[in-house]
Amino acid sequence: MNGKILIVDDEKEIADxxxxxxxxxxxxxxxxxxxxxxxxxxxxxxxxxxxxxVMLPDIDGFRICQKIREQYFYPIIMLTARGEDMDxxxxxxxxxxxxxxxxxxxxxxxxxxxxxxxxxxxYNHGGSAGDDAASLTEIDIRGLIINKNTHKCTxxxxxxxxxxxxxxxxxxxCGHRGxxxxxxxxxxxxxxxxxxxxxxxxxxHIGRLREKLKEPARHPKFIKTVWGVGYTVE
Numbered sequence: 001m002n003g004k005i006l007i008v009d010d011e012k013e014i015a016d017x018x019x020x021x022x023x024x025x026x027x028x029x030x031x032x033x034x035x036x037x038x039x040x041x042x043x044x045x046x047x048x049x050x051x052x053x054v055m056l057p058d059i060d061g062f063r064i065c066q067k068i069r070e071q072y073f074y075p076i077i078m079l080t081a082r083g084e085d086m087d088x089x090x091x092x093x094x095x096x097x098x099x100x101x102x103x104x105x106x107x108x109x110x111x112x113x114x115x116x117x118x119x120x121x122x123y124n125h126g127g128s129a130g131d132d133a134a135s136l137t138e139i140d141i142r143g144l145i146i147n148k149n150t151h152k153c154t155x156x157x158x159x160x161x162x163x164x165x166x167x168x169x170x171x172x173x174c175g176h177r178g179x180x181x182x183x184x185x186x187x188x189x190x191x192x193x194x195x196x197x198x199x200x201x202x203x204x205h206i207g208r209l210r211e212k213l214k215e216p217a218r219h220p221k222f223i224k225t226v227w228g229v230g231y232t233v234e
Contacts, residue, residue, distance in 0.1 A: 003048035003117055007031040008038040008064060009079060010056050014102070018051065021106045022113065035059025039067060047074055049117055051109070052096075054080040054087060062094060069095035075116035077109070098142070107156045111143025139174045141233065144213070144222055146171055155213060165190065166209050169202075173223060173233045182230035206231060 005022055009015040010033045019029045030045065032038050035058045042050075042064070050068060052061035065076050078091040081102040088099045098112050118140065138147045143156045151167055153160045162170065168190045173181060183202040184195040191201075210223055224232050 002026045002028070004028045004030070004045070005113065006038065006041055006045070006047045006050040008033075008035070008051065008056065008061065009053040010034060011053070014053075014079075017106050018109055021110050025110055025114075027113070035061075035064055038064055042068055042072075047072075049075045049077070049113060049120075051077045051079060051113075054078055054091070062090060065091065065096055066094050073120075075120050077112055077116065079104075105156065108143055111156050115140050115142055136175065139171070139177075141174055141177065141222065144174075146174060160212050162209075162212065166205060166212070169205055170209060170223075173231060177233050180226045180230045180232045186231065 005027050007015050007018055015031045019031055022029050030041055035056045052064050054061040075097040077098045078096045079100050080087055091099050097116050137149050146153045153162050187195040187202050
């Protein structure tokens with residue numbers, strides 16, 4: 001999928017690196033290193049997606065995001081060197097679609113771009129974005145792609161070897177993205193058996209899944225624990 005991408009980041013090395021990765025995937029890239037220049041591009045160029053750094057020397061990324069949302073609905077991905085939750089909440093509240101904290105893997109940025117563009121096209125051309133999860137054959141969450149037909153799982157383009165049970169767990173969680181799934185519900189839907197209290201089977205499988213996805217223990221990107229309730233994929 002090709003598209004016109006705007007990159008706004010005052011760190012030239014980062015902007016250049018993202019540009020190279022996106023161009024290698026066939027995207028056309030415009031980049032600038034300050035907010036004023038970005039606003040001129042936004043007013044004169046119909047972009048398909050924007051990547052905005054939060055901290056800029058003149059106008060911050062939040063204000064640029066707001067200006068875009070006054071006229072356009074294309075996806076916006078925010079970049080920041082800070083991992084504070086309030087920054088993330090602020091960005092998402094004013095209209096950003098995704099949020100990446102520096103330092104990051106450039107391939108992750110490309111994967112997120114593809115995900116956001118695919119979702120944008122589905123929403124604007126009557127795609128299956130609103131269909132029931134049961135009808136899906138492939139799910140793409142920020143570069144984590146799982147395909148029900150092939151039983152393959154890839155992370156940023158690299159295939160992850162999962163057992164059938166691990167795949168079923170991940171598919172169920174991703175198919176119910178945004179909901180908190182209890183260990184009982186997960187066990188009964190994946191194993192097809194009645195859940196017994198103090199059953200550590202689900203916990204053990206989640207642990208192995210996180211290892212294969214190279215999830216940091218304290219701040220997982222995909223499978224998160226809601227203590228005392230269950231697990232969720234956001």
